[in-house]
Amino acid sequence: MHSEETNLNEFVVSELDKFQFPYDYNEWNKIDRKLNLKHRNNLIVKGLVITSVAGSILLSSSYFLKSDKNSQPERSVEVLINDSVQDAGNNLVSVFSENNPEKFISETKQENNVTTIAEDYPSPVILAETNTLTSEKIVKEEEQSESKEILQNEIDLIPYFNTSEKSGCSPLTVEFVPYEKAEDIIYYWEFSDGSSSTEKSPSYTFSEEGEYFVRLTIKKFKKEKLFTWTAEVPVTVYPSPEADYEQISEKNPYEFEAASVPQGTYQWQIGKNNISGRRLKYVFAEEGLYDVAMTVVNENGCKSTTSKIVNVTDLIPFQKPTGFSPDGDGINDYYKPLFDESTIIDYNLQIYGSTGMMVFETNDISKAWDGKIMGSDKTAEFGVYVCIIKVKDIYNVTKQIKYNITLLK
Template structure:
């Protein structure tokens, strides 16, 4: 519109005929100045209107955002009030205590620690929990008894109230007595009361206790938990969760004849037997016998193992002093040529012994001579009474002494013709 106005003025001026008098130019000059002022004012009005519109839109948008924020604040406050009315605020606080461990929570827990309960009301809560745990009829409605262990890591929400989690795990479910077991709750919080029933007549109110089962059997374990400031008590049990195996009982007796000992295994509830202490040897016979080689004190151990892998060990000391120290002299060569000199081979010194056996073998292990007469000696002939050829042979002597000891010796001899 402003541009058309200026064009009209221009057209008027182009067609305008003025006189040459000075007064005429003054009138034209004043007319142009007046029109320019009108154009400037219209521009000012247009810009002002535009600024006003933009400012109005901004103000409207700001008020709308503020109203929505206030509505959300009111709704949030309403929810918080409802939580207060239904004890939800306390349950939410318990979860914050568990996860965030803020400074204010720590301060509260220090005054309400389960290990330092000082006021009468908290003690009554624990006693109430114990009584409910021991009363099976009362616990049936709130106790979850299962045969197999399936962990529930999350808390349950009932009627907008977060319940404590009574689930738990153990590090060992079976083993030999005594069996030490570590118990770990699914929910750990210093603002909770814990009561453990180990199933063997003992209990504990620690958060993560350890317990030793000294007797064999199957044991049902339960955990009862409660938040300090809420009244709901939750329990969970696992039937026959812990299985403790009995140990075998190692026992043995022994008798001896000289250096030879006879052991009698009298162990109970055992399947496998391991004997130790026999000159470094390991014996797995049930009731072994052993001929000791030296006069000394031996430490004999019997390890008994049952079908479940449980073991028991019994150790006894045996003093052996019946071994006779006998020096047996045997020549290493003889000449059976009939000249009356060194014609026979055998024991050359007198011995006091009960039994005597001497054997002669060739290098291939063939038996050539056998005698149990301590007075008889080998003349260099085989069992067919034929002379053997010159060469090296093997002799073996077994002597049983008057005390019942058996002594065995062997060596080489040279037959020379």
């Protein structure tokens, strides 16, 4: 038995000395590129190559020995693992048949740093390493990466967009928001009124009534393929009414009327008061400047508002003579302020002399001063007198009026 082992060792050494592995520069260059893995020790890679070659030689030799010695029983060949390739050898897990790579043949057995391979198995052609990427895996991953990059570049863009408004009253401002948002996308918006925009999310104002279609075209920067979509439902712009009115009267009650033909409902606002109707009658309690606003709303719910400043004066108009001459000639012998008596419900007239003494008073709007001092037949002296009137009309408007008159000779 010892003799047979000696002969076997001598045969292996002899065969190894005679063996010459064919050298092909191109093939080795390909292997070197494929095995150029990042973060791997070059020594381990070279150890794998050496282990593969040595394993092929030993298995081939074993196969020929078996052919010459058919009478000998099946045996195993022990291959000592060199320290430099120990870690790589420990990671080998499977061997595939040369004729059928898909068929699993055997598993290596790790026992005391020795890998045992059955002699009657054909030479291995692929060594798979559990913790190391093979060259085939690298190539496949590179191809997959390139395929993903090509696929990413060929993905179609979606030119859809949303609008802040589908319809509204003119002028209507609509914001357009695209589905695709990226810095490397070129946007081109077209509006059926002839306008366009290259903004990502433009805000556009439609001034006139009508239906407007909007189309978006997008493309990747430095790419040729265009993607276009036109919204199926147009943006509908309804007409807005024209708000304007006229002032018909300039005394209480003040009257206002919408200037345009009937367009819907009307709402007036004066201060905190709101009144409906196309025609407005309004009583002002005090004189001054007032903002009179009118809003009209049409059948589409569109509205328009206008306002004007109204100057309210002479709420209780009257005529006031500046003087009279109570000399009995029948001409201008009496003094009386002139009001529209049909509108006055409360009245008081007081006349004072220069010394502050009251010379006349009456609550009768029809009564006039004859020039005599109140309570006597004595005519007041010639000169300037002060008239004070307190009056209230049928609209509950009150007014106090103070002015001077002259008593003439």
